[in-house]
Each structure stands twice: as structure tokens, then as C-alpha cells.
Amino acid sequence: MEALHHFFDTVGGWVWGPAMLVLLVGTGVLLTVLLKGLQFSMLGYALKQAFMPHHKKEDGSDHDGDISHFGALMTALSATIGTGNIAGVATAVVAGGPGAVFWMWITAIFGMATKYGEGVLAVKYRVVNKKGEMSGGPMYYIERGLGSKWKWLAYAFALFGTVASFGIGSSVQSNSVAQAVQASFEIDTVYTGVALTVLTAIVVLGGIRSIAKASSLIVPLMAVFYVAGGLVIIMANLDLVLPALKLILSDAFTGEAVAGGAIGSVIRYGVARGVFSNEAGMGSAPIAAAAAKTDHPVRQALVSMTGTFLDTIVVCSITGIVLVMGLLGAGGEFVKPEITGAALTTSTFDRLLPGPGGWVVTIGLIFFAYSTILGWCYYGEKCAAYVFGDGFANVYRVVYVATVMLGTVVSLDLVWLAADTFNGLMAVPNLIALLLLSGVIVKETKDFKAKRKSGELP
Template identity: 80%
Template sequence: MEGLKNFFDMLGGWVWGPAMLVLLVGTGVLLTVVLKGLQFSMLGYALKQAFRPHPKKHDGSDHDGDISHFGALMTALSATIGTGNIAGVATAVVLGGPGAVFWMWITAIFGMATKYGEGVLAVKYRVVNKRGEMSGGPMYYIERGLNMKWMALLFALFGTIASFGIGSSVQANSVAMSIQSSFSVDPWITGVILTVLTGIVILGGIKSIARAASIIVPFMAILYVLGGLGIILLHVDLLWPAIERIVSDAFNFSAAAGGMAGAAIRYGVARGVFSNEAGMGSAPIAAAAAKTDHPVRQALVSMTGTFLDTIIVCSITGIVLVMGILSNQSPAGETGAALTTHTFNNMLPGPGGWIVTFGLIFFAYSTILGWCYYGEKCAAYVFGDGFVPFYRLIYVATVMLGTIASLDLVWSAADTFNGLMAIPNLIALLLLYKVIVSETKDFKAKRQSGELP
């Protein structure tokens, strides 16, 4: 087992090396250029689409799809807003310094273009499966757009395997450890409850998952953001110094700083991508299920997910942590969720720590639900729709396993397969960028002519 873990550590180090980070950010930069900064010019319009009812046909009936724009966005956010927003940001700040927060912002800005491109292709190339449900995502636009079935199968296989780690067992372990630390509840008790709650929701498929996500994600995100804003307002004198520190450390290349900017870039980009999943190929699987009148409309909604996840939620964590560093209220020697919890608690005694604890629990649970849908669609692509019930049983079992087992090997393997998913997806985005541009022009033309609202 130790040898297998070492193998995945080595492979993961290669997969998540500088080449991958350049490919991830570079794809976003390319799409930003060819789309003429669409994430800036249309962000306001995109946010309105995310929270409006999905458009109807002229006869009042729904367009093809399984769930609303909002449901698709919440399903995607349920999988992205998770431990990365709490533990991941803290890890980035510890390893890369306050400047890592700045590079998370840069990653998110270009990641919005990437997430948009994924959304366009997901809806354009989606299909209806034998159960009458929408199926889409990288495996379908790789196969139907590029005629590369082998690469589509690779993506789906990587996605299936990754879902059991990053989606179920790792998240379940985070919930169990958090509850044990805060409430002294045995992990197996948490495991039983979490397993039952997960099984009840996922048996209903995407509609059930979207309903649960549409309740959990907004409630918990708003509570977490309000808690963070409360801390910022209570210590508003530290806000500007914190922002100055974030920006100055991001560009501090002096030898005296020990290569601070290099570490900030490395960990800021890596944790930013881990948090918002732009370019990973997971979110477009949810986008493909949306009821929409044009691929671009849902792609714009998908794009807002990166904005909400990183520019809003991750920024709250990052700014509070840097304010804690400046005021000596961030405990030295700690990292991950523990650092965020203690910093929130020190700067907002009483509710601060509880906000992080409950945020971690609910964010992780919603991630379990969202990733089940991703993994299910990937498994169905590889093994056929008849495999879905077996996949769900295995997935639920790994939720229970994650709460009671040591996960060092699972962490290493999940991180590796999560990165492997991105490679075929990014290749497809680069090869199909002209399709993304063409669909964008078509949408704008139809809006100008009044054909689309």
C-alpha cells in the first residue's frame, strides 16, 4: 500500500506540475482573447440569467433539458464549493503566503472563460439517453466534436475513478473528522447518517440532486459569506493593509523574500483550479442537463459559478486569513480547515468557528451529491446506462468507507485522477475553440435580431 501511495504521489506530482498549470491558465487566456473578454462584458447579464426562470418556447413548453439554469448552476456549485474554499485557501496561504490569494483571483478571471467554453460545448453536443435524460460533458464533445472516442473513454474512466475519491470518500472523511472534533461523535455514526442521507437523494437522480443543492448551496454560501463579511467589518482597519499585503507579496520576487512570488503563483494557481474546477471537465456534465434555448445562455450561467466560488467565497476566506496574520490571530503551525476555523473563531469569538465547522460539513455533503452525478454520467458512458444502479451502490459504500478508513492512498489517487481528467478536456477546448466562438456570435446575432430574449 505504501508503494502504491508513493507511485500516485509521484504521478500526481507530474500531472499537477508546471506544465499542467500553464495549460490550465493558458487555455483560459486563449479563450479570453478569442472571445474578446466576454467574462467582463457579459458578467452582469450572466448573473441575471442564473437567477431568472429558464426561457420557454413560444407555446409555453420547456426547452429540452432536465433541470433549470439555476438547478444546473447549483449542482455544479455543490461540487465546487467544498473543502477547497475553506481548507484549500488556508493551505495556499500557508505554503504560498498572502500573495497566493491574488493568483487565485487571476486564475478565476481566466477560468471564467474556460468554464464558459466548457458550457457551450456541453450543451451543443449533448444527447438524450435511453432513460430520456440529457447526457453531456467532455466525453460527448470529445467524441462528437473531435471524433476521438478513445480520448472520450479515457476522460470518462478518469472521471469515474476520481468520483470515488474526491467526490465521496475524501469529502465524507472531512465531515466525519470535523464532527468528531467539534461534537465528539464517533466517525462510524456520522458515516451511517451521511450514507443514508446520500442514498436518499441520489436515488432520485439529477432532479433530486439539483433540488437538494438548490437549498443547501445558497443557504450555506450566504451564511459563510455573511460571517466572513462580519469579521471584515469588525476589523475594517485591517482590510486595506490585508489587500496591500496580498498584492505586494504576489509580486515580491526579491531573493530576500525567499522566492515568495514563485510560491504564491504555484499554490495560488493550483488551489484556485482545485477550488473552482475550471478546465477539469466536471462542471459541464451538470451544464448539459439544463433546459435552455441556446448553448451560450447556459454557458454564461456556468461561467458565474467560477465567479461565485473563487472571487466571492474563496476571497472571503483569503482576506480573513491575511487579516488574521496581520493581527496575530491566525495560529502559527496550523494549516487547512483547522487554521481557517481558529482564525474565524479568534476574530469573531463564538459564532466564527461554528460558521466554518458547519460550512465545511454542508459544503462537503453537497460536494458528495454533485460528484455522484458527475461520476454516474462518466460510468454510464464507459459501461452503459445499465451500470448506473451498481455505480450508485458503490458510490454510497465509499461514503461510509471514507468516514472510518485512513485515506492517505485515496487522497493521492483521487488528486492524480482529478488532474488526469483535465488533460483530454483541455485538448478538446483548444481544438474546438472555433466552435465556441461561432456559437457565441450566433447567440449575440439572435439577441440583436430579437429572435432570443
């Protein structure tokens, strides 16, 4: 066990090292240039597409797909908005300093272009499986976009995604919920495990339509609840907002608060936690995007792009700003805390808004983690079906539900390290495909704009 722990610790450090972070952000920068800053010029239109009823054909029938644009976005967000928005941001602020929040924003801005590119390819190269459902994602756009000689890379992605889902998707998340419930309500982890397993089974055994339906209810409610709670804290402590923002911006380019002037450390933690939170470039979200009912790949890609904006620019910003507000010293300097992760976020919210503040984080963490369990089940199922065949889907769901229970009652240090490693490995095949198929992304974008201009598309 020690040898395995050391192995995954070493490999994980390499996978999430500077080279990977440069590749992830660099891909977003390249796509931003090729698409002429599409995430800036079309964000308003994209948000409108995400929250309005999806377009139907002229005869009133649906376009090909399993779920609506909104359902696909909520499924992706259910997997994306998770413990990283609470614990991950705190880790970045403590290890990298308040300036890390700024670099999370930068990562998200370029990550929107990456998420857009993933969405275009996911819909363009999706297929209909034997059950009549849509299947798509990096494994399909690698095989169908790059050709059969690249199929080994598609298999690699799907295998990494299958393994990662049991850790980052189920057991690690259920463990977070069990620990939070035990700390706040003194309920034994076994009882939480049973309840969580049953609730998960009820939803995921029904497939993508059931997952999308649950996500479309849970995600908006939990996000609004958490953001509203954060805004109440900000409004109640307005005198701390400006000093906190000033510290975030100044530390982003000096690294003085924690890193002692090591600006690289600030950037690294901000980028790493940003990518880990919004998953732009990881290849997970396009699996959900491929299920959308849509008339053009670009329309769903624009909707997918809003996921990164909502996850990082909105939700993570609330956590980051409140944390920095709570860690300001008397002279406006940054006071490094002794705790980190979810515990720091909880104590900061509670201190700035005594009473309900801590509950906002606890309840948010429970629902964030539960929704991640639902979304990642769909990701893992599609990856497993690609490797082992569509008939394996039901077997996968049963095993996945079992790991939810397992995660609440066992120590997960090794599981977390392994899942973190495989989650990072997923990005490599996906980024290779994005770079090699960037011309297709640009071509589809031009086609969509031309058809809108001519009135062929709304």
C-alpha cells in the same frame, strides 16, 4: 501500499506540476482573447440569467433538458464549493504566502472563459440517453465534436472521472465531515457515517432531478451563511482589512512573506489552489451544464461561467482575506502559522469573532462537503455510464453511497493521493478538446449575439 503511495505521490506531482497549471491558465487566456473578454462584458447578463426563471418556448412548454439553468448551476456549485474553499485556501496562504490569494483571483478571471467554453460545448454536443435524460460533458464533445477517431480520449476522460469520483467526490468528503463533527461535537465517526450515508442515498438514488432539487436548497443557504459570517468578521475588524489587502497585493509580486522572494512559488500555489477550488478546465462542471433546459448553448454557458465567479471571487476571497487579516503581525508583516488547512481557517475565524466564528467554518465545512458528495455522484454516474453503458447507473449509485460510509471510518491518505491524481488527469482530455474546438465556441457565441440582436432570442 508504500509502493502505491509513492507511485501516486510521484504521478500526482507531475500531473499538478507547472506544465499542467500553464496549460489550464493558458487555455483560459486564449479563450478570453478569442471571445474578446466576454467574462467582463457579459458577467452582469450572465448573473441575471442564472437567477431568473429559465426561458420557455412561445407556447409555454420547456426547452429540451432535465433541470433549470439555476438547477444546473447549483448542481455544479454543489460539487465545486467544497473543502477547497476552506482548507485549500489556507494551504495556499501558508505554503505560498498571502500573495497566493491574488493569483487565485487571476486564475478565476481567466477560468471563467474556460468554464464558459465548457458550457457551450456541453450543451451543443449533448445526447438523450435511453432513459430520456440528457447526457453530456467532455466525453460527448470529444467524440461528437472531434470525431470517432478521438473516442479513445473520450473514454480516458470518463474513466478518470469515474475513479476520481469515489475519492474526491465521496470518501474524502465524508471523511472531512466525520472529522469535523467529531472535533466539534465529539460524535463518533461511525454515527456520522451512517447519517451521511442515509442522507446521501435519499438524494442521489433519485437521480439528477433529486440532486438538483437538493442542491438548489443547500448551496444558496450554505454559501450565504458562510459569506455572511465572513463579512461580519471583516466588518468587526475593519482596521485590519486595508493592511491585509495591501499585503496580498504586494506579496503577489514579491513573494517575500513566505517564499523569500520566490515569486514562482506564490504563483504556483495560488494558481493550483484556485483551479482545484473552481474546477475550471477540469471538465466536471459541463456534465451538469448539459442537463439544463435552454434555448441556446451560450445561455447555459454564461450561467456556468458565473459558477467560477461565485466560487473563487466571492467565497474563496472571504476565506483568503480573513486568513490574512488574522495572520498580520504588529507591524503589518505576515506571521506564518504552525497549523494549516481547515484547522487554521477555524482558529482564525474564531479568534477574529470569538464564539460564533469557529462555528461558521465548522458548519460551512460540513455542508460544503456534503453538497460536494451529491454533485460528484452525478458526475461519476455520467462518466461510468459512458464507459459501461446506461444500465450501469444504478449499480454505480449503490457503490458510490457505500464509499461514503467507507470514507468516514478508514484512513484516506492513499485514496486522497489517487483521487487528486485522477482528478488532474481529467483535465488533459478536456483541455485538448477545448483548444481544438475553440472555433466552435466562438461561432456559437457569435450566433447567440446575432440572434439576440435580431430579436430571435431574448
